[in-house]
Structures are given as structure tokens and as C-alpha cells.
Amino acid sequence: MLHNIITHCWTNQIFPSSWKQAFTILIYKKKAKSDPSNFRPITLQPILAKVYSSLIRNRMYCYLLDNDYIETKIQKGFWKSISGTIEHTELLSNIINNARIKQRQVIITLLDLKNAFGEVNHDLIIKALEYHHVPEELKVLIKNYYNGYNISIGTEDYTTDPIAVKKGVLQGDCLSPLLFNMIVNTLIKTIDDEKIKLMGYSYCKSLLPRHWFQFADDSAVVTSTEIDNQLLLNVFTKWCNWSGLMIKVDKCSTFGIKKNGSSSAQFKPYLRISNEMVPPTEINESFEYLGKSFSFAMKTNNIKSKLTDDLASYIETLNRLPLHPKNKLLIISKYVYSKLRWRFSIYQLSDTWVIQNLDSLVKEFVKRWLRLPQSANFTHLYLPSKMLGMKFSLPSDVYKSSQLATRNILKSSKNEEINNLYKLTQTKYVSEDVILSQSQPRKPSDRLVKETVQKICNELHLLQEQNSIISSITQQCTAHSLIAWQRVCESLPENIFVFIRKALIFSLCTNTNLVRWKKVISPSCNICNAVKQTQLHIFNNCSKAISDGRYKWRHDSILKTMCHYLSQLIGFDLFVDINGFANPTELFYNLRPDIVLLSPNEAITIELTCCFETNFAKSRAYKENRYSNLENDFKLEKRKFKKIFVEVSSLGFQPKQIREFKKLISQNKNINISRMLQKMSEVALRATFYIFTQRGNKWSNPELLNFI
Numbered sequence: 001m002l003h004n005i006i007t008h009c010w011t012n013q014i015f016p017s018s019w020k021q022a023f024t025i026l027i028y029k030k031k032a033k034s035d036p037s038n039f040r041p042i043t044l045q046p047i048l049a050k051v052y053s054s055l056i057r058n059r060m061y062c063y064l065l066d067n068d069y070i071e072t073k074i075q076k077g078f079w080k081s082i083s084g085t086i087e088h089t090e091l092l093s094n095i096i097n098n099a100r101i102k103q104r105q106v107i108i109t110l111l112d113l114k115n116a117f118g119e120v121n122h123d124l125i126i127k128a129l130e131y132h133h134v135p136e137e138l139k140v141l142i143k144n145y146y147n148g149y150n151i152s153i154g155t156e157d158y159t160t161d162p163i164a165v166k167k168g169v170l171q172g173d174c175l176s177p178l179l180f181n182m183i184v185n186t187l188i189k190t191i192d193d194e195k196i197k198l199m200g201y202s203y204c205k206s207l208l209p210r211h212w213f214q215f216a217d218d219s220a221v222v223t224s225t226e227i228d229n230q231l232l233l234n235v236f237t238k239w240c241n242w243s244g245l246m247i248k249v250d251k252c253s254t255f256g257i258k259k260n261g262s263s264s265a266q267f268k269p270y271l272r273i274s275n276e277m278v279p280p281t282e283i284n285e286s287f288e289y290l291g292k293s294f295s296f297a298m299k300t301n302n303i304k305s306k307l308t309d310d311l312a313s314y315i316e317t318l319n320r321l322p323l324h325p326k327n328k329l330l331i332i333s334k335y336v337y338s339k340l341r342w343r344f345s346i347y348q349l350s351d352t353w354v355i356q357n358l359d360s361l362v363k364e365f366v367k368r369w370l371r372l373p374q375s376a377n378f379t380h381l382y383l384p385s386k387m388l389g390m391k392f393s394l395p396s397d398v399y400k401s402s403q404l405a406t407r408n409i410l411k412s413s414k415n416e417e418i419n420n421l422y423k424l425t426q427t428k429y430v431s432e433d434v435i436l437s438q439s440q441p442r443k444p445s446d447r448l449v450k451e452t453v454q455k456i457c458n459e460l461h462l463l464q465e466q467n468s469i470i471s472s473i474t475q476q477c478t479a480h481s482l483i484a485w486q487r488v489c490e491s492l493p494e495n496i497f498v499f500i501r502k503a504l505i506f507s508l509c510t511n512t513n514l515v516r517w518k519k520v521i522s523p524s525c526n527i528c529n530a531v532k533q534t535q536l537h538i539f540n541n542c543s544k545a546i547s548d549g550r551y552k553w554r555h556d557s558i559l560k561t562m563c564h565y566l567s568q569l570i571g572f573d574l575f576v577d578i579n580g581f582a583n584p585t586e587l588f589y590n591l592r593p594d595i596v597l598l599s600p601n602e603a604i605t606i607e608l609t610c611c612f613e614t615n616f617a618k619s620r621a622y623k624e625n626r627y628s629n630l631e632n633d634f635k636l637e638k639r640k641f642k643k644i645f646v647e648v649s650s651l652g653f654q655p656k657q658i659r660e661f662k663k664l665i666s667q668n669k670n671i672n673i674s675r676m677l678q679k680m681s682e683v684a685l686r687a688t689f690y691i692f693t694q695r696g697n698k699w700s701n702p703e704l705l706n707f708i
């Protein structure tokens with residue numbers, strides 16, 4: 001249907017008038033609401049108009065490219081698959097550095113047009129189409145499009161009648177960037193001449209002289225002498241007169257470097273545009289082009305202090321917000337880093353500086369939010385979810401990947417000059433370029449991530465004690481079950497979440513740790529007086545806790561959760577060794593398994609163990625031995641007899657062997673197995689958390705936990 005409509009419009013060169021009605025909303029920015037310039041206009045077009053105009057754009061772009069009518073070395077804005085800002089800023093930085101070091105003269109003038117997109121005359125658009133030999137049919141179609149185009153402007157409480165658009169390229173339209181570039185291309189083609197190019201700054205054999213940078217409406221003129229710079233400014237002024245665009249001379253700026261004795265120095269070039277002087281950049285001041293700051297020394301001190309301030313202010317804001325720590329970490333990864341990434345891409349800051357200044361700041365607060373002790377190891381947070389990490393990275397990781405991306409842009413640019421720039425600067429980026437040379441051009445960042453994870457895994461093996469849980473659990477559980485486990489943790493209240501993260505790396509306030517941190521004198525257990533109160537001792541091994549029934553309470557709480565789901569199994573009678581159920585003792589002479597599922601021809605026993613994270617195998621062997629004779633102890637006859645063992649660790653992990661149990665449950669399609677397993681983990685975690693908080697208190701025999 002849509003295809004038919006568009007084909008019809010295309011073949012008849014029609015742009016339906018209902019598609020030429022756009023709506024502009026004004027979004028308030030700041031300051032006085034009475035001033036329209038304090039609002040940001042966003043224009044919405046009918047969706048079909050967008051589809052149609054993007055089709056026109058794609059056709060025209062291919063046509064221009066195939067016929068080599070457009071220039072993409074000097075003008076880099078809006079072109080497909082060209083990272084224009086990076087390519088331009090890298091080359092311009094290199095020119096300034098070269099001039100300073102080699103004591104060569106260079107003059108750079110930035111030009112500013114008054115509201116370029118909005119001031120374009122519609123006649124000029126047609127002239128540009130003609131200049132590029134755009135076929136008559138297409139020209140008529142675009143003419144039709146611009147003819148009778150209306151917008152209504154709306155604020156919160158008022159909408160205007162449709163207003164005809166008489167000037168400027170259409171706001172928010174897919175075709176506009178290309179049309180604007182074609183207009184600018186009439187200028188670029190004029191100066192894209194071998195003789196004019198020689199006016200540019202030339203400094204080495206592999207790079208051509210460079211006289212002009214263009215990105216959308218941002219121009220920079222680069223020459224070796226003031227005279228040549230003035231000549232190019234005159235060309236620009238003439239082009240502006242022809243095109244009807246206005247230069248805002250007071251917003252332009254010029255910057256110069258020249259030889260001064262035996263060194264080089266910044267100077268203030270004297271240049272004019274239509275009898276007005278171009279304001280020169282003051283000595284030791286910087287100018288900005290495409291979001292990057294350039295100066296004589298190209299020092300990054302100001303950038304560094306701004307980065308540090310920005311990061312500190314984001315983190316302090318985050319610190320004040322009442323958010324779950326996992327969300328704070330997520331906001332850092334997804335939002336805060338995105339605010340640094342651009343600067344990380346365009347400025348070379350040194351790994352050491354980023355580690356010492358930015359990493360340390362992030363680490364300090366993350367440790368505070370997760371309530372980790374200063375000495376706690378941080379590496380586990382970098383790991384992916386399936387390895388019990390939080391997929392968190394530090395600013396230095398983001399910095400490395402941003403620099404890598406920049407290098408990759410230069411290396412894989414379609415512009416040969418930019419490839420040469422890459423080769424020329426290789427000595428300054430050794431580590432990035434090694435990675436680039438080893439990997440597929442598209443995926444260098446994946447390789448960086450892989451290497452980082454590998455490095456962390458190696459470190460984890462070295463820090464054996466702190467990481468024994470992580471390394472043992474990742475070996476004994478499936479990745480799938482660990483991701484589910486992470487989801488359970490993230491759903492728990494903040495205090496339990498923080499408790500779990502600490503427990504994973506043995507950083508809980510056990511007396512043994514408190515002695516190490518010099519907070520208490522004796523490491524012994526408060527309730528049983530054992531010599532060392534470790535995490536293992538509190539979670540599973542305290543003799544007083546055993547006699548109090550603390551661990552049995554946890555065990556029975558998990559059992560109760562399981563039975564909620566098992567009671568839905570059809571065709572079985574359920575016997576469970578907790579109050580409220582028929583008891584398995586009715587079925588056995590001496591032994592007493594936790595659960596029995598009984599049908600007329602089958603008896604299935606389930607034995608649950610809640611052990612320490614590193615003790616799955618030991619617990620299983622113990623139980624198998626203990627119940628090796630269970631079938632002979634069974635009172636009833638003529639039934640198939642089956643034994644299933646289930647282990648859940650004190651932190652809720654379930655080893656691979658749980659598949660036997662899952663297979664049993666999967667007989668009944670109505671039972672939500674993954675929910676049941678998650679609830680078993682949740683109850684184990686909550687119970688262990690409670691046991692931990694009660695490590696110095698008398699046991700009060702609480703009721704079994706009930707989370708289903």
C-alpha cells in the first residue's frame with residue numbers, strides 16, 4: 001500500500017500537500033519565557049513525509065556519489081559513515097603541533113554564518129540542484145516539496161495557524177542536511193583547486209597541503225601566510241554574497257603561530273572580512289572548533305580539571321539520590337560515562353592521569369555505596385553478570401575504548417590522507433594500535449573487553465582467598481542460573497544486596513575481618529566462643545547456631561518454599577518433614593527424608609541441603625552415604641523408588657546437579673520452574689542475611705520465611 005502510494009508520487013513528481021504540514025513545538029530551555037530564543041524548536045513531520053523524503057535523499061545521495069559530484073575530504077558534516085568531527089579535529093591538532101614543534105607559520109581562521117540553515121533562500125536550493133546536475137524530474141519534485149510547505153507552532157497552551165515556510169531548509173526533514181551540504185559544496189568545489197590548495201599548510205610528504213575544513217556550516221581556513229588566509233576569506237565573502245548568507249564577523253576568530261627567534265610563538269593575525277577586523281585569539285588563550293579546544297601548547301590542563309569537576313559533580317549528585325546502589329552503578333555506566341566519552345575520544349590524557357584522578361573518585365564512591373571496606377578488592381565488579389560481576393567499568397576503561405575508537409576511525413577512514421595521519425602518529429599510540437592491528441576492523445572494542453575480562457580472571461586466581469566463592473561458583477553453576485541469581489539479588493532490598501556483594505568477596509564484618517581491620521581485638525565467635533568467627537562459621541558451622549536450630553530454620557524455610565510448588569504436582573501425595581504436612585516418618589522405619597512424593601506405583605524422596613558455597617560436592621557425598629539404604633527402610637512395597645538430592649548454598653546458588661530436580665518438576669507444565677528456583681534462592685539469601693545479623697544475639701525462633 002505504502003509502496004504503491006510512494007511509487008505513484010515518485011513517478012508523477014508529486015509531494016502530497018497533506019504531507020507538507022509540519023508541527024513545531026517549542027521546548028523551554030532557560031531564562032525569560034518572554035524571549036523566543038530561550039526555547040528550542042523541535043519540528044515533527046507526518047511519518048509518511050519522513051519516509052518519502054528519506055527515499056528522495058537516498059536516491060539523490062547515491063546519484064551525487066556515483067557521479068563524483070560531491071567532495072568528502074574538506075566537507076565532512078552529515079555524510080554517511082564518515083566520522084567527520086574526529087577526522088577534522090585530529091588533523092587540525094596535528095597541524096598545530098607540527099607548526100609549533102617545527103617552528104613553521106600557520107594561520108587558522110574560524111568562520112561563523114548567521115543562522116545558516118534558516119537563512120538559505122529557496123532559490124539557492126534550486127541553484128544548488130542545478131549546479132549538481134540533478135535530473136529535472138527530481139528538481140521538480142523537490143521544488144514541489146518546498147512550495148506550500150507549512151508549519152504550525154505550538155506552546156503549552158497555544159497553537160498558531162499554519163505559517164508558510166519561505167526561507168531556510170526544512171527543519172527536522174531528512175533531506176535538509178544533504179541539501180545544505182550541496183549548497184556548501186558549491187563553495188568547496190570552487191576552492192578545491194590545485195593552485196588554491198597550495199595556499200594551505202603543508203608539512204610532510206605523506207599529507208597534502210590543507211587549506212580548508214568544513215563541517216556542515218562550520219568552516220576553518222588554514223594557510224601558511226596571512227596573505228593567503230586573507231585571499232581565502234575574500235573568496236568566502238564573495239560566495240556568501242552570491243548565496244545570500246551572512247557572516248557574523250564578531251563571532252569569527254583567527255589564530256596564528258610563527259617562528260620567533262629559535263623557537264615558535266603564538267601571534268595575532270591581522271585579517272579583515274568586509275572591512276571588519278576578524279577578532280584574533282588572545283595569546284595563550286584557546287579557540288574551539290567542532291567541540292574541541294585548540295591552543296598554542298595544546299596542553300590539556302584545563303580539560304583535565306573540567307573533566308574532574310564534571311565527574312565529581314555528577315557523582316555527588318548521584319550520591320545524594322535515594323537510589324539502590326545497583327542503579328547508581330548503572331547510571332554511572334550508561335549516563336555519566338556518556339558525558340565524558342566525547343572528550344575521551346578527542347583529547348590524549350594518559351592512562352595514568354585517568355586512573356589516578358577519575359578512577360579513584362569513582363572507586364571511592366562505589367565502595368561507599370556498596371559499603372565495601374577500603375581494602376576490598378574491586379575487580380569482581382568488572383566481570384559480566386554470568387560471572388557474578390556487575391559489568392561495571394572504570395573511567396580508564398572508557399578512556400581506553402574511546403581512544404581505540406578514534407584510532408580505528410583514522411585507520412579505517414576512506415580518506416587516504418586520514419590513513420596517512422594514522423600512520424604518522426603511530427608512535428604516540430602504541431598500545432591502541434597493537435590491538436587494532438590484531439583484530440577485525442569492526443570489532444576492536446570487543447577485543448579490549450575480552451582482554452580485560454581475561455586479565456581480571458587471572459587476577460582472581462591470584463587473590464585466592466577473597467575470590468574463592470566466585471571462582472568455585474562459576475565453575476559449579478550454569479551461566480543461565482547465575483544470571484537468574486543476579487536478578488534475584490537485584491530485586492532484594494538495598495541492605496541485603498550490599499550484604500551479598502560483600503559476602504561474595506569475604507568482606508563482611510566477621511570478627512576475623514574486624515581484627516584484620518583493627519576494629520576489634522578478638523576474632524572469636526560471640527555465641528559459641530569458637531576461636532575464629534569466619535564467614536563459613538557464621539553461615540554454616542557455628543555449633544551454638546546448630547543447637548539453636550538456626551540453620552534448620554533456614555533449611556525448613558527453603559523446604560516450605562519448595563513444597564508450595566510441589567503441592568501442585570498432580571497424582572502425588574506430599575509428605576514433608578515440617579509442620580502442616582503429612583510427615584515422612586509414616587512411610588519409613590528409621591530414616592526420615594525431607595520430602596516424599598507418593599503415587600500408587602512410585603515413591604520419590606527429595607533431600608535438601610543448604611551448604612556453604614564451596615561445599616556442594618562434600619554435602620552431596622555425605623547425603624548419598626547417609627541415605628544409601630533408604631529403599632530398604634521404606635515401609636510400603638511394589639513401588640518404583642527414586643532418590644533426588646537438592647543443594648542450595650547459603651547465598652542461594654544452585655549447582656548444575658539441580659537438573660534432576662528440574663526434570664522431575666517439568667512433568668507438570670503448570671509449575672513455573674524458574675520462579676520456584678528463584679524463590680528458593682531468595683529465601684536462602686534472606687535467611688542467611690538474618691542469621692548473619694543475629695550472629696551476636698540470642699535466637700528467638702522466628703517463623704519460617706514465606707516468599708512464594
Ligand SMILES: [Zn+2]
Nearest residue numbers: 525528542543
Ligand atoms: Zn560460633
